[in-house]
Amino acid sequence: xxxxxxxxxxxxxxxxxxxxxxxxxxxxxxxxxxxxxxxxxxxxxxxxxxxxxxxxxxxxxxxxxxxxxxxxxxxxxxxxxxxxxxxxxxxxxxxxxxxxxxxxxxxxxxxxxxxxxxxxxxxxxxxxxxxxxxxxxxxxxxxxxxxxxxxxxxxxxxxxxxxxxxxxxxxxxxxxxxxxxxxxxxxxxxxxxxxxxxxxxxxxxxxxxxxxxxxxxxxxxxxxxxxxxxxxxxxx
Numbered sequence: 065x066x067x068x069x070x071x072x073x074x075x076x077x078x079x080x081x082x083x084x085x086x087x088x089x090x091x092x093x094x095x096x097x098x099x100x101x102x103x104x105x106x107x108x109x110x111x112x113x114x115x116x117x118x119x120x121x122x123x124x125x126x127x128x129x130x131x132x133x134x135x136x137x138x139x140x141x142x143x144x145x146x147x148x149x150x151x152x153x154x155x156x157x158x159x160x161x162x163x164x165x166x167x168x169x170x171x172x173x174x175x176x177x178x179x180x181x182x183x184x185x186x187x188x189x190x191x192x193x194x195x196x197x198x199x200x201x202x203x204x205x206x207x208x209x210x211x212x213x214x215x216x217x218x219x220x221x222x223x224x225x226x227x228x229x230x231x232x233x234x235x236x237x238x239x240x241x242x243x244x245x246x247x248x249x250x251x252x253x254x255x256x257x258x259x260x261x262x263x264x265x266x267x268x269x270x271x272x273x274x275x276x277x278x279x280x281x282x283x284x285x286x287x288x289x290x291x292x293x294x295x296x297x298x299x300x
Contacts, residue, residue, distance in 0.1 A: 067093065068091045068092060068093055068127070068129075068130075069092050069093065069094050069096075069128065069129055069220055069221050069252045070091065070092040070115070070126075070127070070128060070221055070252075070254060071091050071125070071126075071127040071130075072088055072089060072090055072091070072111075072115065072124070072125070072126050072127075073089050073124055073125040074087045074088075074089065074123060074124035074125060075087065075088040075089070075111070075114060075115075075121055075123075075124035075125070075126060075134070076088075076121060076122035076123045076124055077110050077111075077114045077119060077120070077121045077122055078122050079110075083122070083276070084107055084110045084276050085107055085110055085111060085114065085121075085122075085276045085277075086275075086276045086277045087124065087277065088107070088111055088124070088273070088276070088277070088278055089278055090271040090278055090281055092221065092252060092254050092269075093252075094250075094252055095247075095250050095251075095252055096252060096253070096268050096269050097243070097247040097252075097253040097254075097255070097266060097267045097268050097269070098253070098254045098255070098267065098268070098269045098270070098271060099255055099256075099257055099263035099266075099267035099269070099270045099271070099284070100112070100254065100255065100256040100257070100270075100271050100273060101257060101258070101260060101263055101270055101271070101272050101273070101287075101297075101298060102258060102272060102273040102274055102297065102298070103258055103274070103297070103298065104258055106258075106273045106274050106275065106276070106297075107273050107274075107275070107276040107277075108225070108226075108256035108257070108258070108273055109151060109225055109226070109256060110276075111256065111273065112148065112223055112225045112254070112256050113148075113150075113225075114126070114134075115146070115148075115223065115254075116138055116141060116142075116146060116148035116223060117133070117135075117136055117137060117138035117140070117141040118138050118148065118150075120135075121134055121135070128141070128144055128145060128146055128220065128221065129145070129220060131144065133146070142217070144220075145218075145219050145220030145221065146219060146220065146221050146223065147214035147215070147217050147219035147221070147222050147223065148214070148223040148225070149210050149211055149214050149222070149223065149224045149225060149227070150225050151225040151226040151229055153203075153206045153207060153209075153210045154210065155198035155199075155201065155206050155209055155210060155213075156198050157197065157198045157199035158197060158198070158199065159197065159198055160194065160195050160196060160197060160198075161190055161193050161194045161195070161196055161198070161201070161209055162180065162194040162195065164198055164209055164213050165180060165183055165209070165212055165213055165216050166180070166216070167213070168213045168214065168216040168217045169216045169217070170216065170217045170218055177218055178215040178216050178217075178218055180216075182215075183212040183215060183216065186212070186215075186242060186245065186246070187208045187209075187211070187212050187242060189205060189208060189238075190205070190208055190209060190212060193205060202235075203230055203231055203235070204231050204232070204235035204238065204239065207227060207231065207235075207239055208238075208239070208242065211224065211227070211239075211242070211243075215246075215251075220252065221252050221253075221254065222246070222251055222252065222253045222254070223253075223254050223255070223256075224243070224253065224254070224255040224256070225255075225256050226256060226257060226258070227239055227243065227255060227257070228240070228257060228259050228262045236259075236262060240262055240265055240266050243255070243266050244265070244266045247266065247267075247268070255267070258298075260294065260298045263284070264284050264287065264288055267284050268283065268284060269281070269282070269283055269284065270282060270283070270284055270286075270287045272287075272293060272297050272298065274297045279293075279297060280293050280297070
């Protein structure tokens with residue numbers, strides 16, 4: 065078993081002829097919640113999509129528990145144990161909440177399976193909505209649903225792209241609390257965000273990206289004390 069759940073080294077990516085990522089390097093260890101922080105346009109979502117195989121990468125290495133997954137199709141990466149929750153959520157609008165969850169169900173095989181009961185316990189707002197259609201949910205309810213749906217696949221690593229984007233402050237607090245509980249339960253998480261305060265509340269480690277390059281990695285406590293990094297790369 066690898067010491068890292070995720071290891072990214074020298075990752076590059078392009079949109080057409082424009083290079084967006086320039087040798088991205090970072091690691092996520094078991095049980096960590098790593099926040100990929102940066103301003104809008106810094107390369108956060110591109111990094112997440114390249115790791116998940118949603119867009120092609122140019123060069124470098126992406127290893128999931130020691131297995132090279134860069135260059136594989138996204139569905140094969142998902143089968144290998146990486147669950148990606150995109151920024152636009154992508155609920156199945158004409159399916160009920162419960163059907164959305166059941167469509168992703170997969171045995172974890174290690175006695176730690178996520179079941180419907182566990183999802184409703186972790187996201188109690190979903191239980192009374194289980195017969196409601198995906199298109200009838202609010203943004204916050206959709207966000208909880210897609211995180212729950214990702215967990216139903218019993219992933220080795222959960223990727224969350226901008227989970228607080230476009231949500232009311234009170235809903236952001238609820239999402240933060242749920243992610244924090246997932247981290248405490250041992251779920252390994254990589255999330256991309258530009259909301260620094262959201263990340264400092266829930267993450268254990270941070271990697272700051274700027275113009276497609278990782279410029280800083282540390283614990284959240286380290287970032288909290290580093291005014292220079294916060295001012296240079298994260299202030300709006």
